[in-house]
Amino acid sequence: MTATDPALTALAQGWCALTLLHGRIEAHIERALQSGHDLSVREYSLLDVLSRQHDGKGGHLQMKQVADAVVLSQSATTRLVTRLEDRGLLERYLCPTDRRGIYTNVTEAGLELLAGARPTNDAALREALDQAAENPELAPLVRVVESLKAPAAAWGT
Numbered sequence: 001m002t003a004t005d006p007a008l009t010a011l012a013q014g015w016c017a018l019t020l021l022h023g024r025i026e027a028h029i030e031r032a033l034q035s036g037h038d039l040s041v042r043e044y045s046l047l048d049v050l051s052r053q054h055d056g057k058g059g060h061l062q063m064k065q066v067a068d069a070v071v072l073s074q075s076a077t078t079r080l081v082t083r084l085e086d087r088g089l090l091e092r093y094l095c096p097t098d099r100r101g102i103y104t105n106v107t108e109a110g111l112e113l114l115a116g117a118r119p120t121n122d123a124a125l126r127e128a129l130d131q132a133a134e135n136p137e138l139a140p141l142v143r144v145v146e147s148l149k150a151p152a153a154a155w156g157t
Contacts, residue, residue: 021141025128032124037117044121045070046080047089047114051106060095060103089113 026041033039039047049069053060061069067077081104084090089110095101106114129145132138 017137017141021132021138021145024132024138025125028128028131029121029124032120033117036120037113039113039117042070042072042080043084044114044117046077046084047106047110048118050090050104051111051114053105062101063104066104084110 029044030041033041033044037044046066049061049066063074063077063081066081067074070077070080072080081090081092085092085104089107090104091107092102092104095103129142133142
Protein backbone atom coordinates (compact mmCIF):
# COMPACT_ATOMS: atom_id res chain seq x y z
CA MET A 1 0.00 0.00 0.00
CA THR A 2 1.12 3.53 -0.71
CA ALA A 3 0.23 6.73 1.12
CA THR A 4 -2.24 7.61 -1.65
CA ASP A 5 -3.93 4.22 -1.68
CA PRO A 6 -7.73 4.82 -1.47
CA ALA A 7 -8.12 1.94 0.99
CA LEU A 8 -5.53 3.47 3.31
CA THR A 9 -7.20 6.86 3.01
CA ALA A 10 -10.58 5.33 3.88
CA LEU A 11 -9.00 3.48 6.77
CA ALA A 12 -7.38 6.68 8.04
CA GLN A 13 -10.67 8.54 7.70
CA GLY A 14 -12.44 5.83 9.66
CA TRP A 15 -9.80 5.99 12.37
CA CYS A 16 -10.17 9.78 12.55
CA ALA A 17 -13.94 9.44 12.91
CA LEU A 18 -13.52 6.88 15.68
CA THR A 19 -11.06 9.06 17.60
CA LEU A 20 -13.36 12.07 17.14
CA LEU A 21 -16.31 10.11 18.54
CA HIS A 22 -14.24 8.86 21.47
CA GLY A 23 -12.91 12.34 22.23
CA ARG A 24 -16.35 13.94 22.17
CA ILE A 25 -17.86 11.25 24.39
CA GLU A 26 -15.00 11.35 26.88
CA ALA A 27 -15.06 15.17 27.09
CA HIS A 28 -18.83 15.19 27.64
CA ILE A 29 -18.64 12.56 30.38
CA GLU A 30 -15.62 14.30 31.93
CA ARG A 31 -17.52 17.57 32.31
CA ALA A 32 -20.53 15.83 33.83
CA LEU A 33 -18.50 13.75 36.30
CA GLN A 34 -16.29 16.68 37.31
CA SER A 35 -19.16 19.06 37.93
CA GLY A 36 -21.43 16.54 39.63
CA HIS A 37 -19.03 14.33 41.57
CA ASP A 38 -15.51 15.82 41.45
CA LEU A 39 -14.36 12.76 39.49
CA SER A 40 -12.46 12.46 36.24
CA VAL A 41 -13.36 9.84 33.65
CA ARG A 42 -10.20 7.90 34.57
CA GLU A 43 -11.03 8.03 38.29
CA TYR A 44 -14.56 6.84 37.61
CA SER A 45 -13.26 4.04 35.36
CA LEU A 46 -10.75 2.93 37.97
CA LEU A 47 -13.37 2.85 40.74
CA ASP A 48 -15.71 0.95 38.43
CA VAL A 49 -13.08 -1.66 37.48
CA LEU A 50 -11.92 -2.17 41.05
CA SER A 51 -15.50 -2.37 42.36
CA ARG A 52 -16.03 -5.46 40.19
CA GLN A 53 -13.26 -7.44 41.89
CA HIS A 54 -14.14 -10.31 44.18
CA ASP A 55 -12.37 -12.49 46.70
CA GLY A 56 -12.76 -15.70 44.70
CA LYS A 57 -10.09 -17.29 42.52
CA GLY A 58 -8.70 -14.72 40.10
CA GLY A 59 -10.98 -12.09 41.60
CA HIS A 60 -8.34 -9.54 42.50
CA LEU A 61 -6.71 -7.79 39.59
CA GLN A 62 -3.01 -7.23 39.22
CA MET A 63 -1.98 -3.63 38.57
CA LYS A 64 -1.21 -4.49 34.93
CA GLN A 65 -4.76 -5.79 34.48
CA VAL A 66 -6.17 -2.65 36.07
CA ALA A 67 -3.93 -0.46 33.88
CA ASP A 68 -5.10 -2.30 30.76
CA ALA A 69 -8.74 -1.96 31.80
CA VAL A 70 -8.50 1.81 32.29
CA VAL A 71 -6.13 2.29 29.33
CA LEU A 72 -3.27 3.83 31.27
CA SER A 73 0.35 2.89 31.84
CA GLN A 74 1.11 1.02 35.05
CA SER A 75 2.87 4.05 36.50
CA ALA A 76 -0.05 6.36 35.67
CA THR A 77 -2.43 3.81 37.17
CA THR A 78 -0.36 3.66 40.35
CA ARG A 79 -0.45 7.47 40.62
CA LEU A 80 -4.21 7.42 40.07
CA VAL A 81 -4.64 4.75 42.76
CA THR A 82 -2.57 6.87 45.15
CA ARG A 83 -4.70 9.97 44.49
CA LEU A 84 -7.92 8.05 45.13
CA GLU A 85 -6.39 6.40 48.19
CA ASP A 86 -5.48 9.86 49.53
CA ARG A 87 -9.15 10.85 49.09
CA GLY A 88 -10.25 7.80 51.07
CA LEU A 89 -11.90 6.14 48.05
CA LEU A 90 -9.46 3.22 47.75
CA GLU A 91 -7.34 1.21 50.14
CA ARG A 92 -4.35 -1.02 49.57
CA TYR A 93 -3.35 -4.09 51.56
CA LEU A 94 -0.97 -7.01 51.25
CA CYS A 95 -2.18 -10.17 49.55
CA PRO A 96 -2.80 -12.70 52.33
CA THR A 97 -1.21 -15.56 50.35
CA ASP A 98 1.68 -13.68 48.69
CA ARG A 99 3.26 -10.92 50.76
CA ARG A 100 4.77 -9.43 47.60
CA GLY A 101 1.33 -8.75 46.12
CA ILE A 102 -0.66 -5.64 46.92
CA TYR A 103 -4.41 -5.52 46.47
CA THR A 104 -6.46 -2.40 45.94
CA ASN A 105 -10.08 -2.27 47.01
CA VAL A 106 -12.74 0.40 46.82
CA THR A 107 -13.75 1.73 50.25
CA GLU A 108 -17.35 2.27 51.34
CA ALA A 109 -16.92 5.96 50.54
CA GLY A 110 -15.65 5.02 47.08
CA LEU A 111 -18.58 2.68 46.48
CA GLU A 112 -21.03 5.40 47.54
CA LEU A 113 -19.39 7.94 45.23
CA LEU A 114 -19.39 5.42 42.38
CA ALA A 115 -23.07 4.59 42.94
CA GLY A 116 -23.94 8.28 42.85
CA ALA A 117 -21.79 8.93 39.79
CA ARG A 118 -23.02 5.96 37.73
CA PRO A 119 -26.32 7.60 36.66
CA THR A 120 -24.41 10.77 35.73
CA ASN A 121 -21.95 8.74 33.66
CA ASP A 122 -24.72 6.83 31.94
CA ALA A 123 -26.78 9.96 31.19
CA ALA A 124 -23.73 11.82 29.86
CA LEU A 125 -22.85 8.86 27.66
CA ARG A 126 -26.39 8.75 26.28
CA GLU A 127 -26.34 12.52 25.63
CA ALA A 128 -22.96 12.35 23.90
CA LEU A 129 -24.05 9.46 21.69
CA ASP A 130 -27.31 11.24 20.80
CA GLN A 131 -25.38 14.38 19.83
CA ALA A 132 -22.86 12.38 17.80
CA ALA A 133 -25.66 10.52 16.01
CA GLU A 134 -26.71 13.83 14.48
CA ASN A 135 -23.39 13.98 12.61
CA PRO A 136 -23.64 11.89 9.41
CA GLU A 137 -19.98 10.87 9.65
CA LEU A 138 -20.34 9.65 13.23
CA ALA A 139 -23.84 8.17 13.08
CA PRO A 140 -22.68 4.76 11.76
CA LEU A 141 -20.15 4.50 14.60
CA VAL A 142 -22.81 5.41 17.15
CA ARG A 143 -25.00 2.60 15.84
CA VAL A 144 -22.10 0.16 16.22
CA VAL A 145 -21.40 1.33 19.79
CA GLU A 146 -25.07 0.98 20.67
CA SER A 147 -25.13 -2.57 19.30
CA LEU A 148 -22.10 -3.75 21.28
CA LYS A 149 -22.55 -5.94 24.31
CA ALA A 150 -19.24 -6.47 26.11
CA PRO A 151 -18.77 -9.80 27.83
CA ALA A 152 -18.87 -9.49 31.63
CA ALA A 153 -15.23 -10.47 31.96
CA ALA A 154 -13.94 -8.00 29.35
CA TRP A 155 -13.01 -5.39 31.96
CA GLY A 156 -10.43 -7.64 33.51
CA THR A 157 -8.64 -8.89 30.43
